[in-house]
Amino acid sequence: MDKFDVIIVGAGPAGIFAAYELVKRKKDLRILMLEKGKGIYQRNCPKHYNGGNCVFCNPCSITTGWAGAGAYSDGKLSLSHEVGGTLPDYLGVERTIDLIKYTDDIYLQFGADSEVHGAKWSPEMSEIQRKAIEANLKLVHCPVRHLGTEKTQELYRELYDFLIDKGVIVEFNSPVQKLIIEKGVVTGVVTRKATYGAKYVILTVGREGSHWLLHQCEQEKIRTEVGIVDIGVRVECRNEVMQEINKNFYEAKLIHYTKTFDDKVRTFCSNPGGFVSSEYYEGNLAVVNGHSFKDLKSDNTNFALLVSQKFTEPFNAPIDYGKHIARLANMLTKNKVLVQRFGDLIRGRRTTEKRLFRNNIIPTLKDAVPGDLSLVLPHRIMKDVIEMIEALDRVSPGLASDETLLYGVEVKFYSNIIKVGNDFQSLSVKNLYLGGDGAGITRGLMQASVNGVVMANEILNREA
Numbered sequence: 434m435d436k437f438d439v440i441i442v443g444a445g446p447a448g449i450f451a452a453y454e455l456v457k458r459k460k461d462l463r464i465l466m467l468e469k470g471k472g473i474y475q476r477n478c479p480k481h482y483n484g485g486n487c488v489f490c491n492p493c494s495i496t497t498g499w500a501g502a503g504a505y506s507d508g509k510l511s512l513s514h515e516v517g518g519t520l521p522d523y524l525g526v527e528r529t530i531d532l533i534k535y536t537d538d539i540y541l542q543f544g545a546d547s548e549v550h551g552a553k554w555s556p557e558m559s560e561i562q563r564k565a566i567e568a569n570l571k572l573v574h575c576p577v578r579h580l581g582t583e584k585t586q587e588l589y590r591e592l593y594d595f596l597i598d599k600g601v602i603v604e605f606n607s608p609v610q611k612l613i614i615e616k617g618v619v620t621g622v623v624t625r626k627a628t629y630g631a632k633y634v635i636l637t638v639g640r641e642g643s644h645w646l647l648h649q650c651e652q653e654k655i656r657t658e659v660g661i662v663d664i665g666v667r668v669e670c671r672n673e674v675m676q677e678i679n680k681n682f683y684e685a686k687l688i689h690y691t692k693t694f695d696d697k698v699r700t701f702c703s704n705p706g707g708f709v710s711s712e713y714y715e716g717n718l719a720v721v722n723g724h725s726f727k728d729l730k731s732d733n734t735n736f737a738l739l740v741s742q743k744f745t746e747p748f749n750a751p752i753d754y755g756k757h758i759a760r761l762a763n764m765l766t767k768n769k770v771l772v773q774r775f776g777d778l779i780r781g782r783r784t785t786e787k788r789l790f791r792n793n794i795i796p797t798l799k800d801a802v803p804g805d806l807s808l809v810l811p812h813r814i815m816k817d818v819i820e821m822i823e824a825l826d827r828v829s830p831g832l833a834s835d836e837t838l839l840y841g842v843e844v845k846f847y848s849n850i851i852k853v854g855n856d857f858q859s860l861s862v863k864n865l866y867l868g869g870d871g872a873g874i875t876r877g878l879m880q881a882s883v884n885g886v887v888m889a890n891e892i893l894n895r896e897a
Contacts, residue, residue: 435629449596472605508579509579509683509877540578619633639869721798868884
């Protein structure tokens with residue numbers, strides 16, 4: 434059995450930055466990274482040269498591979514401690530802010546754009562905030578560094594080359610089957626190809642691996658708690674409707690508590706001039722997402738509206754709940770993403786090809802299937818989405834027009850939140866560190882990257 438000092442499972446941002454910090458501070462460590470998908474130089478989505486049609490790759494090159502789903506995201510680095518995860522709950526606000534700055538400097542070192550959107554507060558931003566307050570919306574100030582999808586991939590290629598040059602071993606197409614735990618201490622992992630031993634194991638499996646991680650927790654009796662379920666739609670409108678927000682913030686983080694149910698709804702992952710995309714999980718489960726390039730632009734802006742639900746006992750299956758709703762949409766579309774005009778939704782009718790064709794808004798997701806979201810989303814979530822759009826219309830007039838497009842379903846597959854200490858070590862298994870989106874701790878590139886840095890430093894401090 435080959436033995437390592439540290440094994441990192443999952444080569445997304447959290448895993449990459451954990452490896453970076455380890456080799457930066459201690460060069461003689463033996464580090465193995467195990468990734469379910471392909472290398473960054475081999476990742477290709479056939480949709481890009483197949484007329485926009487998915488061919489159901491297994492595993493999906495959009496959600497797996499070097500840099501995880503982040504490689505095909507629009508590459509936004511949220512520079513606020515309030516956005517992208519719950520790290521302040523573990524680290525405190527001041528330390529989280531310092532670590533975001535530290536990690537952001539690493540991104541800059543590897544080629545991130547120096548421009549930061551929304552860094553300086555302007556009179557125009559104050560006016561947008563005034564409108565938001567009138568509409569019962571909370572505007573979270575979050576400066577954003579936008580990389581763009583193509584530039585994001587270039588940056589993560591640079592990080593890959595750096596880590597390989599420093600001696601990190603990376604095995605692709607190597608999903609981990611199980612953990613090896615002896616007397617409450619992790620000692621290694623098992624893949625389809627081999628068994629590996631290690632003093633420390635870091636699990637950063639991302640959303641793609643959240644179901645696997647939950648299964649491991651159940652099997653090994655690793656303590657968890659039920660996390661928040663985020664379900665909603667992706668909205669697409671003309672750039673003109675969102676031009677004030679796009680120009681002044683690039684991405685405005687807006688939160689609304691709905692008048693009917695008092696549920697929290699938030700905007701997420703806004704892409705000015707971007708493109709709606711589909712991504713596939715195990716079983717060819719199609720969900721919607723969005724991205725934007727640095728150079729290539731569309732006439733539209735898209736963003737997610739996510740309804741956050743915190744369930745109580747005996748509920749313990751947030752991933753299965755989200756997948757169940759996504760499967761309802763897939764049943765109507767033969768595993769494609771469903772699209773509906775807002776005007777059709779509020780009138781209780783299905784969108785047809787004819788109604789879609791006469792729109793001013795041309796869908797950027799070409800293989801989306803016109804349909805009826807009311808046959809898919811629970812009434813409560815659908816009502817929350819409608820009320821959120823009506824509130825946003827007071828800030829960006831025209832958003833609640835009949836022609837605004839809603840794609841479904843957007844689901845964020847967070848695992849049950851793994852019980853960890855402030856060092857992100859499992860409270861159930863020694864030497865096992867858990868982080869990133871799959872562990873229910875982070876929600877985006879920056880906090881996932883910071884999470885990786887922290888876990889590496891905790892291990893290094895123990896070895897000092």
